[in-house]
Amino acid sequence: MKKILLIEDDVVLRENTSELLELSNYNVINAPNGKKGVELAQKALPDIIVCDIMMPELDGYGVLEALTKNDTTKHIPFIFLSAKTERKDVRKGMDLGADDYITKPFSEEELISAIESRLAKASILKDLREKHEEDEEEIRNLNDLKNFFDDNGKIFNFSRDKLIYKEGNNSNYIFLINKGLVKCHKLDEQGKELTTALFKEDDLFGYTSFTQNLAYQESATAVKDTELVGLSKQELTNVLHSNHKVTLELIQLLTEDLAGVKNQLLQMAYSSVNKKTATTILQFAEKLNRKPKDIIRISRNDLASVAGIATETLIRTMSNFKKQGIIEIEGRNIRILDLEKLQEIC
DSSP, rough: OOOOEEEEEEEHHHHHHHHHHTTOOOOOEEEOOOOOOHHHHHHHHHOOOOOSOOSSSHHHHHHHHHHHHHHHTTTTTTTEEESSOHHHHHHHHHHHOSSSEEEESSSHHHHHHHHHHHHHHHHHHHHHHHHHHHOOOOEEEEEEEEHOOOOOOEEEETTOEEEOTTTSSOEEEEEEEEEEEEEEEEEEETSSSSEEEEEEEEEEEOOOSSSSSOOOOOOEEEESSSSEEEEEHEEEEEHHHHOOOHHHHHHHHHHHHHHHHHHHHHHHHHHHHHHHHHHHHHHHHHHTOOTSSSEEEOOOOHHHHHTOOHHHHHHHHHHHHHHHHHEEETTEEESOOHHHHHHHHH
């Protein structure tokens, strides 16, 4: 039976939530404030912690900071429970290292689902940590490197259309996408945005020079709600210095990225508008991990930016595709109706 530490100063809510969790076959330990919660966490070592934010003596942020500094408690999954819904509070909690954030009032399904998913992830990460402790072999490939990101990186969350970093910012982090979609983009001499790359779940991005203190050479924006794991450039450099095999794989990845950008530029220069539009729709369908006939929800500006054509031109071309029965359009939503015909245009 999994052990949950519930830290909540509201007596009624604490008792009700505790009862709900016990009925779901969890062993629940209760703490009435943050200070007592830290003591119980270090003593009982629960499998997961659910903690209110606004509490006397020590608030939820203080609890999380205290536990992450302790080697015995720093890996315990931590879920914030609070009535505070302001984005800055959500971001602060996640930046401190919380695994999830549930707002009051919440349903039983929301709470249990969050706990089960975080326990599952913690179990997987624990297995990986134990495997790494037992196995002293080097990081041999990109999959091992991505596991290293998961184990040692910092979680960042960005809502749709939020800027992740701007061209010219210090390149402090290299990112792995846990979920979501990211576009990298630059402005040309006329101030028109050019999308240089799209990155989907499990992709790495944000790398510049590993030997020089270069700024980011382009901007990056979340195309939809996105969760990233960031590893500092210095940490990654240390890994690459001692793991030459993964260095070679990363070089290959960089080479493929450059080839992809080159092909995109060639397409923008020489392809017809129809081909650019069709190729871009298929590109987004692939990057969003959709089945061909699933709905693609993407802004026309993003489509036009990747295709390298004016938004008005893209809209006219898509309207023609719609008339031909190739795609279906409803608001921001696009559905591919005739995949073969769309592929023939490419």
